[in-house]
Amino acid sequence: MCDQTFLAIVFGPCDKCFKEKPLRPVYIKSEQLSYCSLCVEMMATEGLHENETLASLKNEAESLKGKLEEERAKLHDVELHQVAERVEALGQFVMKTRRTLKGHGNKVLCMDWCKDKRRIVSSSQDGKVIVWDSFTTNKEHAVTMPCTWVMACAYAPSGCAIACGGLDNKCSVYPLTFDKNENMAAKKKSVAMHTNYLSACSFTNSDMQILTASGDGTCALWDVESGQLLQSFHGHGADVLCLDLAPSETGNTFVSGGCDKKAMVWDMRSGQCIQSFETHDSDINSVRYYPSGDAFASGSDDATCRLYDLRADREVAIYSKESIIFGASSVDFSLSGRLLFAGYNDYTINVWDVLKGSRVSILFGHENRVSTLRVSPDGTAFCSGSWDHTLRV
Amino acid sequence: QDMTEKELLKMELDQLKKEVKNERQMISKTGKELKDYIESMAGEDPLLKGVPEDKNPFKEKGGCTIS
Numbered sequence: 221m222c223d224q225t226f227l228a229i230v231f232g233p234c235d236k237c238f239k240e241k242p243l244r245p246v247y248i249k250s251e252q253l254s255y256c257s258l259c260v261e262m263m264a265t266e267g268l269h270e271n272e273t274l275a276s277l278k279n280e281a282e283s284l285k286g287k288l289e290e291e292r293a294k295l296h297d298v299e300l301h302q303v304a305e306r307v308e309a310l311g312q313f314v315m316k317t318r319r320t321l322k323g324h325g326n327k328v329l330c331m332d333w334c335k336d337k338r339r340i341v342s343s344s345q346d347g348k349v350i351v352w353d354s355f356t357t358n359k360e361h362a363v364t365m366p367c368t369w370v371m372a373c374a375y376a377p378s379g380c381a382i383a384c385g386g387l388d389n390k391c392s393v394y395p396l397t398f399d400k401n402e403n404m405a406a407k408k409k410s411v412a413m414h415t416n417y418l419s420a421c422s423f424t425n426s427d428m429q430i431l432t433a434s435g436d437g438t439c440a441l442w443d444v445e446s447g448q449l450l451q452s453f454h455g456h457g458a459d460v461l462c463l464d465l466a467p468s469e470t471g472n473t474f475v476s477g478g479c480d481k482k483a484m485v486w487d488m489r490s491g492q493c494i495q496s497f498e499t500h501d502s503d504i505n506s507v508r509y510y511p512s513g514d515a516f517a518s519g520s521d522d523a524t525c526r527l528y529d530l531r532a533d534r535e536v537a538i539y540s541k542e543s544i545i546f547g548a549s550s551v552d553f554s555l556s557g558r559l560l561f562a563g564y565n566d567y568t569i570n571v572w573d574v575l576k577g578s579r580v581s582i583l584f585g586h587e588n589r590v591s592t593l594r595v596s597p598d599g600t601a602f603c604s605g606s607w608d609h610t611l612r613v
Numbered sequence: 614q615d616m617t618e619k620e621l622l623k624m625e626l627d628q629l630k631k632e633v634k635n636e637r638q639m640i641s642k643t644g645k646e647l648k649d650y651i652e653s654m655a656g657e658d659p660l661l662k663g664v665p666e667d668k669n670p671f672k673e674k675g676g677c678t679i680s
Contacts, residue, residue, distance in 0.1 A: 281629060514650075532639065
């Protein structure tokens, strides 16, 4: 004889429709509820419906992506280097390190030039943020952040403040003062709050607003005075690693790159993503607008740098070589946009001819990964920062 | 992020719909504009054409300078 267990029938209000009926136990997300049999039926079919709509949404997304590719392909009538065929080739380049800035106790993670073309702010894994005079190599200011891995730093357009942040999930602004008696850390202002590390920050055209990118997958625009969030930008599927603002003449947009291999162009006022590009094979470490604002370059862990034309809405050039297998951590254009400087994790800096797609020069000198690279505002020099604790100009 | 997969997909879908509608131009046109820009600015690009030693602010200094 088998044992028979009888289901005890509970009579009471259904957890879903609240009617008094015989109830059955139902498990939703590991919580136990009691539904009446009608609601159980409905829920079961809803589940099916849910899956159907999910699948149909996925299909629609795939087909739209296909359509987008098609539309973009229609414009691909020539390659950039074909357009540039008749442009003179560049000669041999001799670029020397003119200054070596030593003083950081650990890996240099980020740097930025001041608009005066001579001062540089740099930040490091040891938590220190230093302002240098690149002509004399003197350190003008130094601040110790309460966190390590200060991954982002930026100079304010006026030259009177710097912003930095990293593992503290915040972006803080420090006004620069020449008064030796004043403690810089005392005047610190916390402007941005993210829920994960700060990967990049930049002032907009004024000292009053800062744009930040974070490991939490979002970018945000903040008002420096009040610390208020002015706009947030959602859309990346993973950590956002870098951002760059469009040159002022071309309007209120910026581009961001992330671990989801996407580069996205955003409208700063509406918070909407205008265009997105997903052709890299790995994390995008650095994005930089082309001087005219009509294009941008990106450097990625897939060892390539790519140029995307915003008006043609597609990638127009890839800068890579079979011999380059290490990721590009940082990219920047020369003043005219003819040269693209890219710092790599194999300790070198490659200089690319933007139009022809060929490498013009390799620069050696750093003894560890190049983590950050920026051309000075007037284009007379560029500075690279590295995990070897130094910066070179 | 705490949105359901469905909501995430919907967002992606809306975004794609918007992007498909973007205006685009031919590379022959935009590429040419990039090239023209470079050519117009190339004369001013110090890293491209080099800087005469006496004007180079980063030149290694010889003797002492008292400022």
